[in-house]
Amino acid sequence: MGGEIPTNVALLRKILTSFIRNEVEKVGVKRVVVGLSGGVDSSLSALLAAEALGPKNVLGIMMPYKTSSPESRAHAELIVKKAPIESLTVDISPQIDAYFTRFPDADARRRGNKMARERMTILYDHSARWQALVLGTSNKTELLLGYGTLYGDMASAINPLGDLYKTQVWALAEAVGVPEVVVKKEPSADLWQGQTDEGELGFSYRDVDRLLYLMVDERYSRAELIEAGFDERFVDQVNDRVMNSHFKRRLPVIAKVSQRTIDRDFRYARDWGK
């Protein structure tokens, strides 16, 4: 069924460590902070950064909520010890609970998004304290599906994993030494008990990665995807998700009134002058 997603881990490792080193140093800093969830994405990001910058220049922050799984915390600790990187734990329960006392009827989605955004503010605060950049951990699969919180876990200064499908993340994580228990466990945002990515999305990462790879990277048309053996409803469902979440991958829409509007006819690279 179509082309296979390549997982040239040696080459990916070389490119991504070089990316982290280059993009961090040109800003004039040496360090990064990264939120450690105990999952495979943040574990991989942290280990790549440790390799690129030296472990002393990486700060992993664990930000559990009182309902977070103790296993997540233990897995994050494994990465801290393995690298071994600097670490810090900030329990977000008090700030989350203080807020939701006023809005007790908020559902799990609102609570989950709020937690992701509180974590973001903590990472950015410590990036200022530590003169560091916030290292992203979102992979290409979740970015394309919009499976992340805007201005929450999707926020970062540089992201080494944003062009890697989950399948590639697994392969690379194994190669750089993320412990097997982390690589093999079922992916979860751990925003509420029993939550799993695949349960929530309704399909497996392996299936959707194959579909997205052909749809996005190989530019297969709808007809060609169906011809390649994908279920029509699956193709449409995923395509809708990609389209409807595109706003999350763009800057806010600015009303143009002047002759020169940011990002429309005021065009500069982020690395302007660097």
Add this chain to the structure above:
Amino acid sequence: MAFRVAIAQINPRLGDVAANLAIYEEQIRLAAKRGADLLLFPELSLTGYFLRDMVPNVALRLSAPEIDRLKKLSRDMAFVAGLVEEGPDYRFYNAAVYFDRGEARHVHRKVYLPTYGMFDEQRYFARGDRVRAFDTRFGRLAVLICEDLWHPSTIYLAALDGAVTVLCPSTSPLRGISDGEPQDDNARYWEMINRAYAETFSLFMVYGNRVGFEDGVGFWGGSEIVDPFGRRIAKAKYYEEDFIAGNIALDAVRRKRAAAPLLRDEDIDLTVNELLRIRERPSNVKPARLVKGLRVIRGSKGLGGRGKNPKKRR
């Protein structure tokens, strides 16, 4: 004739000409130390690549003080610089300038400006309108910039115009990963064409690429010098700054052309005739020519006459 050519595989700063000029000076000193006669810098390495709205701010007229500085640097070392040239009519070109013995002796303006996918060049640059080989104390050279070489017509013209060494300043982004390969897919494609061109046109290919990242886009390096037999004389590292040098002995061109006189046998008239015919195919006829009946190609009187009469079109 033999000379030593070097390639500075550098990581320029985006939009900072002064900082990049300092890198140039350092690399020129290094080249002198390594016994090089001629040094190749990558495409737009005096300015950085993804310039966008910075283009007018970093553009240099050939009368600019920075160009004077480069001229002075070329008193002891010939080199090809990659920069934004501002023409007299305020057009901006992605250009490569050959400096030697205190003068800017040749300018190549990139002809093929990629404007698709990740590239935006035609939005910001004017297109060059010629491909010319030129005589130097290192024999006859041609400079073709990056995407120019993805159009085989450019190297075909350069070779027929007598170039025996082709210098290619490049800023080639890494993209595409395949299993079991030491470099990305784009790097592998370039290595294939460098070798194929060197062998096919029996000349030396000197390919200088940059490294580093701009907004997450990495450049793969891997600069190389390939001889007319397709052998690598020197090869730089992938994805890291590097400096390489190799000897170009033009006897190799002679030996290769004696063994396989492909260029001698090239039938230019046939090519010109067929191109004139092909130019009239409906998909190649531009609307203005349909109205006027004729497009005059600058500096080519001999070609202009044909096809004047629309009835002769096939």
